[in-house]
Amino acid sequence: MQASSASPTINLDIAIIGGGIAALWLLERLRRAGYTAALFSDGPLGAGQTVASQGMIHGGVKYTLAGTLSGASEAIADMPEHWRACLAGKGDVDLRQTRVLSDHFYMWSTSTVGKLTSFFASRALRGRVEKVGKAERPALFANPAFSGSLYKLVDMVLDVPSLVANLAANNAGYIFQLDSGYQWHREGTRAQQRLGCGTVINAGQFIFAAGKGNQALLQAVDAQQPEQQLRPLRQLVVRHDNPYPFYGHCLGAEKTPRLTISSHPGADGRMVWYLGGSLAEEGARLSDDQLIAKGRAELQQLFPWLEFSHAEFSTLYIERAEPKQPGLVRPDQAYAEPVPGLDNVIAAWPTKLTLTPNMAQQIMPQLAAPGANHSDALEQLRQRLSPPALAALPWETTP
Numbered sequence: 248m249q250a251s252s253a254s255p256t257i258n259l260d261i262a263i264i265g266g267g268i269a270a271l272w273l274l275e276r277l278r279r280a281g282y283t284a285a286l287f288s289d290g291p292l293g294a295g296q297t298v299a300s301q302g303m304i305h306g307g308v309k310y311t312l313a314g315t316l317s318g319a320s321e322a323i324a325d326m327p328e329h330w331r332a333c334l335a336g337k338g339d340v341d342l343r344q345t346r347v348l349s350d351h352f353y354m355w356s357t358s359t360v361g362k363l364t365s366f367f368a369s370r371a372l373r374g375r376v377e378k379v380g381k382a383e384r385p386a387l388f389a390n391p392a393f394s395g396s397l398y399k400l401v402d403m404v405l406d407v408p409s410l411v412a413n414l415a416a417n418n419a420g421y422i423f424q425l426d427s428g429y430q431w432h433r434e435g436t437r438a439q440q441r442l443g444c445g446t447v448i449n450a451g452q453f454i455f456a457a458g459k460g461n462q463a464l465l466q467a468v469d470a471q472q473p474e475q476q477l478r479p480l481r482q483l484v485v486r487h488d489n490p491y492p493f494y495g496h497c498l499g500a501e502k503t504p505r506l507t508i509s510s511h512p513g514a515d516g517r518m519v520w521y522l523g524g525s526l527a528e529e530g531a532r533l534s535d536d537q538l539i540a541k542g543r544a545e546l547q548q549l550f551p552w553l554e555f556s557h558a559e560f561s562t563l564y565i566e567r568a569e570p571k572q573p574g575l576v577r578p579d580q581a582y583a584e585p586v587p588g589l590d591n592v593i594a595a596w597p598t599k600l601t602l603t604p605n606m607a608q609q610i611m612p613q614l615a616a617p618g619a620n621h622s623d624a625l626e627q628l629r630q631r632l633s634p635p636a637l638a639a640l641p642w643e644t645t646p
């Protein structure tokens with residue numbers, strides 16, 4: 248369908264479609280580079296994968312579990328440093344209002360695994376992984392019942408809601424909640440969006456950075472490529488009273504961590520342990536009750552010195568949205584490419600929170616130089632659309 252020539256039109260250099268970390272990060276990068284850019288989200292900011300994530304900004308060491316460095320671990324190695332610069336206000340986006348939950352991350356095994364010990368000590372990982380001696384163990388592992396090995400990584404963990412709030416505040420006035428009834432149009436090789444109020448958004452470039460929503464967006468502009476894959480997870484949320492905030496992967500026999508724990512302050516004052524890793528991948532094939540039983544058994548086996556009898560367990564089903572890979576494997580890098588057949592659409596998936604700066608870096612050279620200043624366009628948008636709310640934490644909304 249073609250937009251009528253009588254429709255009021257708002258011209259932008261760039262319209263970003265999405266409301267998670269990908270869209271928010273990109274908006275700040277583009278505005279700093281002088282583009283007239285606006286973000287359009289169909290829901291609360293951060294809703295979807297971003298607030299459901301475990302907040303780890305990692306250098307890819309967990310992908311070395313196979314015993315070799317993979318493409319993923321090489322592409323990602325610089326990311327913690329990149330984020331650290333932003334947290335200090337010296338990077339390409341300003342994250343000074345973002346809370347760091349932990350400035351390190353642990354990896355542990357329940358026994359001393361010879362192959363891993365020698366690999367972690369190898370030259371390739373020097374400076375990225377450090378063995379933790381008995382005297383330096385965090386309180387959770389100070390118990391004599393623990394007989395495994397513990398490593399400390401240079402990775403960190405962010406409080407994701409504060410990250411979303413930080414970027415939303417930095418870019419207030421440029422972020423809009425789509426009104427109901429908005430539609431997409433394709434005119435030859437150009438895409439256009441018509442808001443529910445009838446106004447047409449005419450963007451030099453649309454960037455689809457809407458996570459799982461990218462698939463429907465691509466269909467709406469009749470694009471066959473790129474294709475998307477969804478990898479399902481069922482995370483486990485454990486509210487308990489053990490006083491140990493902990494952030495780490497438990498190493499198992501597989502290439503992905505057996506269990507990944509991140510800790511978050513619960514609104515009711517209890518500690519929330521949010522559990523992912525292989526447990527959550529397997530959990531996607533289990534019922535809630537089966538996963539809770541499995542999770543309880545895992546915690547009992549891994550932490551026999553802790554008490555979970557009064558813990559409350561719930562689950563969170565969520566899909567990771569990524570560009571399609573052969574065999575549905577995890578992509579190694581962020582994706583950002585022009586959509587074939589369209590002159591003004593780029594599709595992007597960061598594939599990991601960690602790799603979002605890398606995704607933005609890939610987009611910048613694909614763009615034409617900033618156009619005329621369209622500040623009147625922003626003013627018109629502000630009169631028509633409201634800013635979106637911030638998404639609630641999933642474990643505060645899980646029944």
Ligand SMILES: Cc1cc2nc3c(=O)[nH]c(=O)nc-3n(C[C@H](O)[C@H](O)[C@H](O)COP(=O)(O)OP(=O)(O)OC[C@H]3O[C@@H](n4cnc5c(N)ncnc54)[C@H](O)[C@@H]3O)c2cc1C
Nearest residue numbers: 266267268269289295296297300301303458460599600601
């Ligand atoms: C359980 C889990 C744990 C994870 N843990 C980590 C981790 O610790 N470290 C890490 O690096 N990565 C992690 N990830 C991956 C990371 O969360 C994602 O790669 C990242 O959040 C994706 O961000 P995004 O903005 O592309 O998508 P999303 O966060 O899913 O956001 C998509 C947004 O687009 C909006 N939208 C959808 N459709 C439309 C539309 N048609 N129009 C307008 N807006 C639309 C939605 O409302 C939403 O706000 C994890 C993922 C999951 C699921």
